[in-house]
Amino acid sequence: MTAGADSPGPSLDGVLFDIDDTLVDTKGAFAVALDAVRVAYLPHLPAGGTAELLESWRADAGGHYRAYTRGETTATAQRMARANALHAEFGGPPLDDAGFAAWDAVFESGFEAAWAAHDDARPVLDSLAATGLRIGALSNARTAYQTGKLRATGLADVPVLVGVDTLGVGKPAPEVFLEACRRLGTAPSRTAYVGDELDIDALAAARVGLVGVWIDRPGARRAEVAPAEQQEAARAGVRVIASLRELLGHLGLST
Known part of the structure; x- marks a missing residue:
C-alpha cells in the first residue's frame, strides 16, 4: 500500500x-482457451500442464503484445508469434498462416466462451x-x-x-x-x-x-x-x- x-x-x-x-x-478466460489448445495441439501435456501454458502466455517473454501496442506489428501477427513461441517451448508443431488460422479459431472460441x-x-x-x-x-x-x-x-x-x-x-x-x-x-x-x-x-x-x-x-x-x-x-x-x-x-x- x-x-x-x-x-x-x-x-x-x-x-x-x-x-x-x-x-x-481475462486470466481465467486465457486458461480455458489454452486448455483447448493443449487438447488439440499439445496432447502430450497432462491436464495440469495448462497452468504452465498460462504462465508462459501471460508473461509473453518475446514482448510481442507490447510491440503491438507500440504500433510495430498487427494483432494477428503478434498472436501468431506468441502461438509459435508457445509451441516451441512446449513441443507443439510450427504454425504457418493456415495452421495459425485453425489454431486461432480453437483459441478464440474457448476464450470468448469463458469471458x-x-x-x-x-x-x-x-x-x-x-x-x-x-x-x-x-x-x-x-x-x-x-x-x-x-x-x-x-x-x-x-x-x-x-x-x-x-x-x-x-x-x-x-x-x-x-x-x-x-x-x-x-x-x-x-x-x-x-x-x-x-x-x-x-x-x-x-x-x-x-x-x-x-x-x-x-x-x-x-x-x-x-x-x-x-x-x-x-x-x-x-x-x-x-x-x-x-x-x-x-x-x-x-x-
Whole structure:
C-alpha cells in the first residue's frame, strides 16, 4: 500500500478503467482457451500442464503484445508469434498462416466462451455511477473487440473510449491517457485510472497527471514488479488495491 493511500483522494470528475484483468477475468478466460489448445495441439501435456501454458502466455517473454501496442506489428501477427513461441517451448508443431488460422479459431472460441466479469466489477461500477462520476474504459486492445467483451460480460454501460486502434499506439504512451480524458470530458488531474499492470497502467497514468490506481489482485502477477518501480509509484501517489471493492475508499468517495 502506498503512503497516504488511506487519505481522501482529490476531487474527481471521472474514473477510467483498464478492461482485461481489471474489470474482466481475462486470466481465467486465457486458461480455458489454452486448455483447448493443449487438447488439440499439445496432447502430450497432462491436464495440469495448462497452468504452465498460462504462465508462459501471460508473461509473453518475446514482448510481442507490447510491440503491438507500440504500433510495430498487427494483432494477428503478434498472436501468431506468441502461438509459435508457445509451441516451441512446449513441443507443439510450427504454425504457418493456415495452421495459425485453425489454431486461432480453437483459441478464440474457448476464450470468448469463458469471458466473465470479475465479481467486484458490477458493484463498484454501480457505486461510482451513484456518485455521478463519468466512467469509461481505456484499453490496449482493439476498441470494437473490447466493446464486445464488455457487452458479453454485462458491462456494456462502460464505453470503450480509447483502444490501441484509436491513435495507433497504446499504454503507456501519454497521449492515450490524455485522449481518454478528453473523450470522457474530464481534466487529467480530476480523473482516476485503474489498471492491473503497475508500469503501463497506474504509474503511466500518474506520470501524465491522472490519479493512478494499481489493482494488484491476489495470485501470480503477469510479470515481476521491480522495487524501484514500486518506489516511484509510491512517490507519485499511486493507490494500491487488491479488489475493486476498495476503490471508493481509496479515492475518498462515498455513495
